Amino acid sequence: MKSLQQFSLQKNNSFAVDTVTPVIYYPKNDQDLQLLATVTSGCFYILGEGSNTLFVEDFTPVIIKPEFLGIHVKETNDYYQVNAACGENWHDLVCFCINKGINGLENLALIPGSVGAAPVQNIGAYGVEIADFIESVTWFDFAENKSQHLFKAQCQFGYRNSIFKQQLKNKGIITDITLRFPKNWQPKLNYQGLKDLPENTSAKAIMNAVIAIRNSKLPDPKVIPNAGSFFKNPLVSAAQFLSLKNNHPTIPYYRQSNGSVKLAAGWLIEKSALKGYQMSGAAVHDKQALVLTNLDSASGLDIKNLAIYVQKTVFDLFAICLQPEVRMIAEQGEVTLGAIN
Numbered sequence: 001m002k003s004l005q006q007f008s009l010q011k012n013n014s015f016a017v018d019t020v021t022p023v024i025y026y027p028k029n030d031q032d033l034q035l036l037a038t039v040t041s042g043c044f045y046i047l048g049e050g051s052n053t054l055f056v057e058d059f060t061p062v063i064i065k066p067e068f069l070g071i072h073v074k075e076t077n078d079y080y081q082v083n084a085a086c087g088e089n090w091h092d093l094v095c096f097c098i099n100k101g102i103n104g105l106e107n108l109a110l111i112p113g114s115v116g117a118a119p120v121q122n123i124g125a126y127g128v129e130i131a132d133f134i135e136s137v138t139w140f141d142f143a144e145n146k147s148q149h150l151f152k153a154q155c156q157f158g159y160r161n162s163i164f165k166q167q168l169k170n171k172g173i174i175t176d177i178t179l180r181f182p183k184n185w186q187p188k189l190n191y192q193g194l195k196d197l198p199e200n201t202s203a204k205a206i207m208n209a210v211i212a213i214r215n216s217k218l219p220d221p222k223v224i225p226n227a228g229s230f231f232k233n234p235l236v237s238a239a240q241f242l243s244l245k246n247n248h249p250t251i252p253y254y255r256q257s258n259g260s261v262k263l264a265a266g267w268l269i270e271k272s273a274l275k276g277y278q279m280s281g282a283a284v285h286d287k288q289a290l291v292l293t294n295l296d297s298a299s300g301l302d303i304k305n306l307a308i309y310v311q312k313t314v315f316d317l318f319a320i321c322l323q324p325e326v327r328m329i330a331e332q333g334e335v336t337l338g339a340i341n
Contacts, residue, residue, distance in 0.1 A: 048114035086116025266290030
């Protein structure tokens with residue numbers, strides 16, 4: 001199994017933060033993972049494509065960067081079943097499916113990251129989540145040192161959440177996922193930017209529209225280092241929402257089936273007069289306030305401090321505490337916004 005020591009991760013995270021890991025491992029199969037039993041009993045971090053990670057110190061834990069590859073398709077009269085390895089690029093998988101006439105993932109186009117990271121976060125966009133299609137996940141359990149299959153209900157998917165962020169956090173690794181796509185596909189066009197498309201729009205046309213929207217709003221990480229949406233869209237109670245709407249009649253909102261209301265974090269940040277705000281080389285993007293950027297050689301701590309400032313400013317104005325979508329990693333593992341001075 002390939003490994004490197006004292007390795008800079010600057011090219012392995014979309015914030016382009018320069019940080020060093022004592023050793024990085026590149027497992028390609030279960031046998032490689034079994035060799036890491038002593039590593040996984042200590043402090044480590046599983047890194048996909050680094051598009052949802054902010055390294056906040058000069059050094060990181062041991063890094064495990066899986067390179068499992070492969071996509072396989074099975075077809076029945078009623079549905080397609082697609083199995084994809086964790087090391088595959090997510091957007092490449094979306095394009096692969098759409099180009100083969102396997103519809104469903106078009107609304108999730110251009111979300112950065114790896115296939116293995118997608119269920120952890122239960123990635124979603126434009127009214128669709130990966131949980132809508134998950135049939136099962138192959139989970140390599142570090143304690144058992146072997147793989148098992150977890151079906152959709154066992155994954156406990158929620159809004160940007162799953163069992164892999166909760167009870168199973170750091171206890172194993174997703175090595176592949178199996179998705180099921182019914183052939184009686186119906187387009188999801190009920191989100192801003194897609195509502196004007198005709199009802200008979202093809203999945204490929206929806207994918208292209210999503211790509212165009214994301215490209216118009218989100219900076220290219222290769223040009224301006226960023227991790228896309230930094231904060232989750234907050235969920236508030238119906239009562240809290242009514243109070244907010246009385247004071248802010250134009251506030252965008254999305255009612256949820258459980259009675260709560262989802263708000264747009266980017267709107268809250270923009271209305272807090274933070275769009276374009278800069279601090280120590282880090283910045284709130286001037287076109288999309290939900291995105292924090294490494295504008296001028298900022299450190300991970302600089303970006304984290306900007307996130308804390310955004311969080312506090314929004315809370316002071318709206319009494320809503322924004323929670324980060326991005327994972328923050330220090331030398332001794334994952335931390336919260338308030339964990340480092």
